[in-house]
Each structure stands twice: as C-alpha cells, then as structure tokens.
Amino acid sequence: MQTDFTAEQLRDPAIREAADILGTCVHYGFCTNTCPTYVLSRDENESPRGRIDLIRAMLESGGPPKPQTVAHLDSCLSCLSCMTTCAAKVDYAHLIDRARIHVERHHRRPPAERALRALLAFVLPRPRLFQVALKLGRFGRPLQRLLPVRLRPLLAMIPERTHTEILAPQVFRAEGEKRARVALLAGCAQQALDGNINAATIRLLTRHGCEVVVAAGAGCCGSLTLHMGRENEAMAAAAANVRAWMRERRGEGLDAVIVNASGCGTTVKDYGHLLARMALAGEAQEIASIARDVTEFIAGIGLRPVAQERPRLRVTYHDACSMQHGQRVTRPPRDLLRAAGFEVVDVPEKHFCCGSAGTYNLLQPATAETLGQRKAGNIDSTAPDVVAAGNIGCLTQLRRYVGAPMAHTAELLDWATGGPLPPALAGVTLTSRPAPQREEAPAVAAAPAPNDDAGFW
C-alpha cells in the first residue's frame, strides 16, 4: 500500500513504524475471510484490510479522526486472526495499537463513553478495587434499569460466582528436586474473578519441581490499557513488571516468567516492543524472551501425570485468540491434556473469536454477544464433558453461553497430576469415555528392492 506521510511525520518513530507496516499490505484480502466483524457484516470497513486503509488516512491527516473511523477501529476485536491468515505478514497488531493510541490522544468521545473507559482502565488493573466493584455490581444488579445504557453490560457481565484470591508477594517452594525458578504473573482481573487459576498453576508448577515467585512490584501486564489506547499507563505497568522480575532474575535467578492468562502473555512477550524507546528496552526484551504460557513451559519440562482413578473426560479445547493468533501456542495445551488422559476435541471454526477480547465485551456488548453465542454453539456441538481454555477473558465470556462446565487448562492439568478436582466440575456427574483402540498393526518385512518394471509393487 502506498502511503503519503510528510518527512516531518516520518521523523516520529511511531509513525515511521506505522508507515512501514502500512507499506506491507497488498490487499490480498485473506484477512477478510477470518475477521469476525467482516464475516458478520460484510462491510469492508469492518475488515482488517478496510481498517488498515482507514488507519492510513487517519495517521496521514494527523489530527482528530473522523467519528466513523473511530467506530470501525473500536469494533476491531484485536483478535489477530487476520495475522494468522495474512500472506503478506502485515503486522496488524502493532498498527491497530498505534491507531488506538492516536484515537485516544486526538478524539474526544461522548462523556458517558469517556467515563466508562476511564472507569474500566482504573478499576480492572487493580484487583482489590475490582473485587469491591464486583460486589457493588452484584448488589446493584436489581437497579440495572436505572443505570445509563452504556453501563448496563458491565452488570450483566458480572459472573454469578467469583472466587477472589489476591496473592501477596511470596515464594512457593518446589516439591522434590528444584528444577527451575519461575515468576508467576499473578495478574489483575483474573485474581478477582477466579483465584483458583493461580492456585492450580502454582500447585502444578511446584509439583513439577519449580520454585514459584510472585514478585513484589509486579502487577497488571498493561494489556487492558494498551488496547484502550492508553499507552502511557500500559508502559508504566509493563515497566513495573520488568523491574520487579529483573530484580528476581538478578537475585536468586529466574528461568521463566509464567503467564496463565494468554491475553496477558501476548503483551508480556511483546514488552521488547512496548518499551523499545525506554531506557529499560534491553531488560524488557530479556523478560519478553523468557515469558512462557504455563502450558508451553510444562510441555518443555515434561508433564508427570499420576496414576489415579479418574474418569476419562472429553475436553473441548477452546483456543483463545491471544494464544493461537497472538502467541501461536496451539499444540502444548492439547498435547498436555492428552498426556494427562483426556480425550481432546477441537472447536469447529476455532480461528474465530469468542467476543471476549479484553474489555471488548464491555465496550461492544452486541457484537460480543453474537460472537459468544456463535462460539458456544460450536462448542456445544462437540458434546464436551468440560471445556478448557487458557484465558480468563474467554472463560468469563463463554460461561454465559456454554452449557458444559468450563475450566482453565492449568486446573485440569493440576487435577491430573494429583491436585484437587477443578471447582467447575464439583457436583457434576462425570462419566468416563471409552479409551481409544491402541492396538497397532504389526510391521511387515520390507520387500526386495524395486525392479525396472513400468509399475512399482
């Protein structure tokens, strides 16, 4: 794609980078096939290709964007399905982030929307505050109709049950021989919504010989604010994490930073880019290079399932977009679940987003609901005993629509290696599926070397 930035604009490294990305788009259109908003609307401006064109025009003109442009950019899920399918390898992730930052800086949203975004950006990264907000929200649910329309989806999204467990900085000792020392990103919203995920992750890691550190000073990864265009807040959060983990790495050592919310994992793995223009750039790159999804890490050191009487369940594995498109981690969770004795089934149309997408289901509830129901229909069609996913956002979103119980992959792996039954399965009648036929056909001796006949036998 041809661009028309001025020399002065190109002196800004952020614009320079955007211009380079824009130049790689050649309009093949593969992205449109797999973009949820395009597939739903068939509106070119609701496709990555269309949005790239809108971003080009917006950044070239520089000033406040057109409201229609903002609407089309806001409706992008940042699911990055387009990046998986793009033949030209357009770096859409960084382009849409840059566009959101531009919108945030140059566009004045209506007061209610501004207030909502400010509220989310302030509350979600702070687990204790979020915990209070969840309680208030539940209490206020009967009064939902009195709230402004924009705020109602927030109350609707509050799960019926949450299990808040906010971890203080501490060290969890390895069981048996210590094989690695890792930091766990305890996260923000996840701790308020479902503390079982961190608890299961820690048990899983320590049982596999890992010392697990919840580092002092580490907190929200910055993903939520970054995707709302609040670059400075995101960078501040990222920088705090880099400093906290580098203290550990320089101290007692750190082999990996473990992330169990894949939305966060995508961002942590990209810290080198997010903080590229800070003095901390080198350290940020170092942290990014040791960041691992929990399933990636366990697959690397080898899962140790324990022999115990457990039903062989059918697990339908849902690939979070941040996992499959952002991090390209697709095999480890499946391999581990299979190794743990589960029957693992894929979701039809697995490349499609479930509509969670960070704060998307709060800011774009109608599209999110359509996508959530579509995903749930696909999941239900596989007749699962339990649904596994590696991202709290997807779990929270899909629990509204999916009939079967849902658990984090780490919870199932924890259970399979000696941990407790995942809370989602408590009280559920679990029936074992038949084991697959494992009888292998015998090898046959090789025939003599081929002759020179016309055929080959």
Place this chain on the structure above:
Amino acid sequence: MAEAFFNEVAAAIGAEWINRSEETLRRYGENTMPGGDRRPLGVIYPGSTAEVQAIVKAANRHGVALYPVSTGNNIGLGSRSAVHAGQVVLDLGRRMNRILEIDETLAFAVVEPGVSYQAMYDELVRRGDKFMVDVTSGPPQGGMLGNALDKGAGYGPYFDHFGFSCGMEIVLGNGEVLRTGDGALAGSELPNWHVSKYSFGPILDGLFAQSNFGIVTRMGIWLLPRPPAVRSFHFTYPDDDDLAEIVDICRALKLSNFVPTLLRVANDVYLCGSEHPSPEYRPGSRTSISDAGRRALREKDRLGAWTVSGAFYGPSMAAIEPQIERVRAAFGKSGKATYIPHEEALGFHALQVAINACSGVPGVGELGLLKWRPGGGNLWFLPGTPMVGSIANECQRISRRIYAEHGMDYMIMNVCSARFARGLHVITFDRENPDENARANACYEALARAYAERGIFVGRAPLDYHALHMGQAMPAFRDSCTAIKAALDPAGVIAPGRYGIA
C-alpha cells in the same frame, strides 16, 4: 437499466443483500494480476438457489452481466474480480455456505458454494474425524465447490476435485434449474444423486467446469475415510537437472498406485519462498535470483534444488515403515537423493505444508510464497508435462529461460500423478511498479506462447489471460463453447468473457 435490475433484485431477495458501497466496489474489483482492478457495478449476496434463480431472471430481463464467486480466494487467478468492470458480483459465499449433508455410510458431503475447506475439516473433526476431505495447499477459507469447478486439485487419493465431485444443481443462464447425473430424474427423492456419476444420457457435469453456462449452487463431494496413520517421506536433490530422474521414479510409483498421494516436486525458490522473501530482490530489480543466491537459500533451509514429498496411509506408523523403505530404495538408487524422514520433516515448516496437504488438513503455510517479492502481484501459470523425465526437463529449460529473460524468479511445484504432472508456476512481482508489472505480463504471455508451440495447454489460467488461451484453442472448440453458451445462456448474463467464452 441497472437501477431497474437492482430494484427488482431488492424486491425479490431484500435490499439488505445488495451492497453498492464505495469501499465494497473498490475491494471486490481488486486482484493480483497485471491487467488492473475491475470495479463491479454492485455485489449481491443470494441466500438460496431460488434467490439465485430470481437474480438470473432479473439479469436476463435487464441485460445485466453477473459474475458469481464462491469464496473469492482464487488469488493469482482472479480473486473476486469480475472479467470486466461493470459486471455485478454474485457473492455466493456469504449466505450460501451450508453443509447440506454428510453421509457417513457412503462417505460424501453435499455443499453450497460458500463451504470452505476449513469449515468442512472442522465439521468432519467434530463428527469424530472419521473422514478426510482432500484439501489444496492454498487458503483454508477457499471454497470446495469453486475449486472443483475451476479444476483445482489437492494431493491425496481424491486429488482430482472435479473428478471426485458427484451430482450438481445449477441455475442455467436462462434461469432454469438443472440437476446433473442421477439428480436429473424428475422427483425429489434421489438416493443416487451424489453417489453415481454416470447416469442416463449425456454427462453434462463437465460443461460447468471452467465455463460460464450456469451458476452451480450445490454439489456432492466424495470423502475419504481417514487413515489411522499418515507417514510422509521427503527427498532432496542437489541439481536442477535431477528433475528427470525424479519424474521417472515418481511415474513408476504412481502408475501402480504404490504411493497413494500425489508427489510434490518443488524447486528451491518455491519452498524457500514460502519461508522468506527474496534475499536479492530490491525495488526495481530487473534480474532473477542468482544461482549462488539459490544455493545459499537451500543450505539455509536444508532443502534441495528439488524436494520431493509424498505420504503413505496405513493402520499404524509401523505398518507403513516397509513401504517407506521401498521408496527410500527407489530414490536412493542413483545416490543423488537425501532422505528426510517424517519425524524430521515435522520440524521443517516448508515440509509441514506437504504433510498437512497429504493429511487433509488445511493450512496457511504455503501462502508465504506470495511475499517472495513485495507489491502484491501474483500470477499462476499452469501448464503440465507428461511424466517423462526428459520432457519435464525440457519444460524446465523453457520456463527458466523465459523467467530469466523477464527478470522474474522461476518458482514451481510439479504435482506428479501417474501420467501427468501439473506444473504450478508462480510469478510474484511488484504490481505497484509499472515496469515490473509489464514484465510479469510479458513473462506470462511468453510462457503461454512457448508452451503452446510445444503443444502444451494450460489447465487453469488467471482471468487476464482467458481470452488469450481461448485464442490458442482450435476453432471447433471455440465454436462449440459459443454454441453451448448460446443454448444455455442466450442473453449472455453469466460471467461473459470467463474462460474466453463471450
């Protein structure tokens, strides 16, 4: 005229299924060919055969040309772009994307035009992964029906996608609905429609492959029971002229169907190009990649001047092993080939594409070759060679010379069956550079002329060159096509110009 047509269509199917927005018209006109984009008059999304019929009848009444597309993923051959600007694109894929039936006893599926390889794969996996659909190595979201009608192919035993289709429903250009094969029987209960290819009377199905006589709205596609084990094998060869030896070995393997898959014989630029952009290309380059550059790429990716890939199916990996040993012996005879076993190939991204393709798993791995040069230009030249090594090498020399004369990079995969290998020639170029665009066009035309002089026709062609290739056919073939067009689409409303048929 056009307004009256759109009004009539809106009344028949609903105005919400007509799109004439600026952005849509611009994008639907885009393609990757040198001839430029072609802006359509509008885009219509029909939802059923009856709606297609209503649209075709309206087009007849108002003299409007329609251009049907299924999913529009025919990159390098036309994308969603119509033959001429001002035609109305019928995008069948948006709403007519239902899998109408999967018969697990007789192993066939019945699909609408919008069903993609990925959608079929997902559905088959959901049903327990008992069946395999033969896939291309192209975009997973490509349409099965459209690919079969354009004589597309895959790599498994059911590679011939048109050959393994059975029974169609077509809206003819005159607005009538035709069922082919056993479906031609009057009535609605038709148990043999999608299982018997040869029924009473002439076999009409072939008329609707690479033509413009009607719009196919339903097709039966046969499925292969999924084998419990798929084990691939791969061999690299160091020299360009090794192609002759490879082709002669592949012929013997395929004539007796010892190897159930086709054999992919890809050159260095094709496989390495799926992994990286050209290391030598600079904007304005007028030369092909050097031999030294190709050697460096091969060393980097541990691939050959030619790399052969195929696979066996069987009840277990162990049971397949003896066949692998036989193939190793065949390719190992001359001492030129290096064997890459299945387990090692799983770690080669470029070879994983072959494994996926032979396993009926859609993937995006091969799309990387479109990025070999920047600028989005892409053409596929698709002639073929008899499976005779000396002729394959002769074709190689013709192509290499013409690519070099035009400063293009010779990128090819020969897909080998028993008697014939389709030569998938890729031309990637900077479409935004007028000189390079013109050279790509000249390169294609020179290839088309040279192969025709050698007596070799193409199997498929980019839209820009349909008229050129039809002009290469004998007059009686052209006249027959024209006569059939006049019979089935007398007003000429279906894709006039497609495959050179006015």
